[in-house]
Each structure stands twice: as C-alpha cells, then as structure tokens.
Amino acid sequence: MSILIKNGLVVYGEDLNVVNADVLIEGNRIAKVAKNIREGADTVIDASGRVVSPGFVNLHTHSPMGLLRGLADDLPLMEWLEKHIWPREAKLTREAIKAGAYLGALEMIKTGTTAFLDMYFHMDAVGEAVLESGLRGYLGYGMIDLGDPERTEKEVKEALREMREIEKLESDRIQFVFGPHAPYTCSLALLKEVRKLADEHGKLITIHVSETMSEVGRIQERYGKSPVVLLDDIGFLGKDVIIAHGVWLDSRDVQILARNGVTVAHNPGSNMKLASGVMPIGKLLNAGVNIGLGTDGSASNNNLDMLEEMKLAALLHKVHNLDPTIADASTVFRMATQNGARALNLKAGVIKEGYLADIAVIDFNRPHLRPINNVVSHLVYSANGNDVETTIVDGRILMLDGEVLTLDEEKVLEKAEKVVESLL
Numbered sequence: 001m002s003i004l005i006k007n008g009l010v011v012y013g014e015d016l017n018v019v020n021a022d023v024l025i026e027g028n029r030i031a032k033v034a035k036n037i038r039e040g041a042d043t044v045i046d047a048s049g050r051v052v053s054p055g056f057v058n059l060h061t062h063s064p065m066g067l068l069r070g071l072a073d074d075l076p077l078m079e080w081l082e083k084h085i086w087p088r089e090a091k092l093t094r095e096a097i098k099a100g101a102y103l104g105a106l107e108m109i110k111t112g113t114t115a116f117l118d119m120y121f122h123m124d125a126v127g128e129a130v131l132e133s134g135l136r137g138y139l140g141y142g143m144i145d146l147g148d149p150e151r152t153e154k155e156v157k158e159a160l161r162e163m164r165e166i167e168k169l170e171s172d173r174i175q176f177v178f179g180p181h182a183p184y185t186c187s188l189a190l191l192k193e194v195r196k197l198a199d200e201h202g203k204l205i206t207i208h209v210s211e212t213m214s215e216v217g218r219i220q221e222r223y224g225k226s227p228v229v230l231l232d233d234i235g236f237l238g239k240d241v242i243i244a245h246g247v248w249l250d251s252r253d254v255q256i257l258a259r260n261g262v263t264v265a266h267n268p269g270s271n272m273k274l275a276s277g278v279m280p281i282g283k284l285l286n287a288g289v290n291i292g293l294g295t296d297g298s299a300s301n302n303n304l305d306m307l308e309e310m311k312l313a314a315l316l317h318k319v320h321n322l323d324p325t326i327a328d329a330s331t332v333f334r335m336a337t338q339n340g341a342r343a344l345n346l347k348a349g350v351i352k353e354g355y356l357a358d359i360a361v362i363d364f365n366r367p368h369l370r371p372i373n374n375v376v377s378h379l380v381y382s383a384n385g386n387d388v389e390t391t392i393v394d395g396r397i398l399m400l401d402g403e404v405l406t407l408d409e410e411k412v413l414e415k416a417e418k419v420v421e422s423l424l
C-alpha cells in the first residue's frame, strides 16, 4: 500500500523546516519527501492549502476517562480523586471502559493524535478498542496497593494478566507498559517489583510523580525525602521511565531526572485545572531532560486535543515566568511530537524519510489560519484539533477529509452515553 500526499506545506525534519512538497508513504514508512514526486500511489491526497504535520504523541492520558467528563470539576487533586473519581471508577465495568476507550480513540483520531501513553484499568479491553481504531497505544494498567501486601500481589498479578492479553493482540501498534500509579499510592515493595518486571519483560514504565505540593509533603513526611529522591534511592529511575507531571521538582530532583535519562510528560491543562502548579520548564530544559506533552484524562482537562494543549503549555510558562520568550512555539511543538516519540522508542514524530508514517494533515484554508505567515506558530497559537482533516498511523488512513474510516462515530457516541447513564 502506498499513499501520496501532494502539494502540502510539510513540517520537515527535527528542525521543523516548512517546505512545499509531496510526501510518499510506502507501507508503514515515509519513503520520500520531495517536490513533484512522479511515482504513482494507491491513494493520492491533495494537500494544497494544508499542512502535513507529524501526528501528535499524547504522552500522558487515561483515555477512557472521557466517560467522567464534566462530572467533577473545580476541585483540587486529592478531593477530586478520593471523593469523586475513585467512587465512580469503582462502578466502571470492562464494557464501560471499552466504550470509554472508543470515545477517547475517536477524539484522538479526529484531533490528529497518532500515539498515546495510557494508564487505566481493563487495559486489555482498551487494547481491543485501540486495535480497531488504528491508533498506536502504549497501555499501562494503573497499579495501586496503598501499602497493603495483599493488594500488592493482586495488582502485580492483574498487570501481568493484562500484559499477556495485550501481547495476544499481536500488534506492533499496541504495547503494554507498567503503570504504578504514584509514590503516594504504591508501596516501595510494589515499586521495586515493577522495576524488576520492567527489566525482565523489556517494558516501559509510567508513573505520576510530584504532581502537587501536598504529595511532596506526604512523601517527605513518610520517607524524609522528595518523591524523585525516593525513586532514585530504590533504583527505580531510568531512560525507560516516563513520569507524569513533575510539577514540584527542586534543583536536585531535576539533576536526578537528567542523570537517569527520565522523560517528563507535561500536562499543563490538568495542572492548571486542578491548580496543581507549574512545571519548572526552564530548569528541566537547561538540564537536558526530555519533556513530552500530555493531556491527562478528560475529567481533568477536559478533552484530548493536543493542539489546544500546545497553546496551553506555551501560554502557561510565559505568564508564570513573566517571560514571553520561554516555551516558544518550536519547543512546544517538539514536545508534542518528536520528544514524545523518543520517550516511547518510536521512530516517529518527525516527517522525514525512514520514519513511521504517523501524520496529521491540517486544513489551513480557514480564516483563523490565514495568512500563512508562520506554520509552526499557527499550529501552536491559532489552530485547534478541529482543523485536522486527515490522520494517518502506520501508513494507514484513519480519517480522510474529516471522515473517520476505522470507527463508526455515531455508534461510539451513543454507546458512551448509554454506559454512563446505566452506571453512574
């Protein structure tokens, strides 16, 4: 199978050089980027007036949480989780979560996300939805033992069960990751076990770390150190670890993350909505820490739109630092694409020969995106997910000219509505 995207404005290479060119996809890879490609192709997409962008990598989300969208807003993290989210999640069945996963996948396809790192439960069901959707999903079962050894064992067992189920899907697009929830919900025994299992099975790890000031206080009280120092001391950190949030980091924490090659998944929308705080982006960048971008779940964002998230990231750091030069458009754009891909060991997030064909075609024939003075600036500051017209993952078209080809939109929406009605 080959696809030829004709005459678009291509955001090319790691440096984001915008060139007017054609993009030829052969199989699941980008084969050629050049002017006037003569080769024929099975499918030809006319991209005049459109931007051919790397697809977005949502580096932290809980994709089925769209089910809980709008049910508990305007609360701080711990109250939000303990009083509102966890009691509702306790009622979610496998079927409900699968319906939520379809809803999340549909939203991601429609807004140009091509890969995502997820943490929830019934991830084998999420995997089935992701398989059908055509997206790339890195799926972690969220483990919580609250220091109870019986629960430790139960959570490890469930994670391994879901790992095996996900492996049975036999798709390169769908990978299991270990997802211990956070240092304040997981015992050291569980965290150490996860480290060991990740090494043994060659899987990535994702975990919420240093999200709120109260978390850091809690860990300080319990262990006499910061969450990052704690994780470092038990040998948990490494370049296969993606921490979500990293809001409350001191200079020592930042150095530890840099030294261990840890990636931080930044979630500005969620951090602002839950009033968690502001990630120290300048310190992290100076230390050379890889930063990706995520939306977090749709109950704390409240959507999965990575284009919107880029703007939130840029604006948040500017106003917080009273410095308009920080978090410039290119830096933020790389966070949302190539940095996320790097964290997942994916040769994607860049439009260039040899890279995976994970692409979003964005319609610039719209008043808020004209004149086309600066493509990357427009993507970060002016566009939103609704401007995405065509989404390609692994060389397969998931959405063409606004029409989703892999999922039945109406059915997905209806099912999500129904399960929520019946459960909550």
Ligand SMILES: N[C@@H](CCSC[C@H]1O[C@@H](n2cnc3c(=O)[nH]cnc32)[C@H](O)[C@@H]1O)C(=O)O
Pocket (backbone or CB within 6 Å): 062, 077, 081, 085, 086, 089, 119, 120, 121, 141, 142, 143, 144, 181, 182, 208, 211, 270, 296, 297, 300
């Ligand atoms: N095994 C656990 C499932 C945990 S999934 C991951 C959890 O992360 C929660 N979550 C979502 N957003 C955040 C956040 O920003 N910080 C911490 N937890 C979150 C989410 O609601 C979910 O409970 C159980 O059976 O309860």
Ligand SMILES: [Zn+2]
Pocket (backbone or CB within 6 Å): 060, 061, 062, 208, 244, 296, 297
């Ligand atoms: Zn989260």
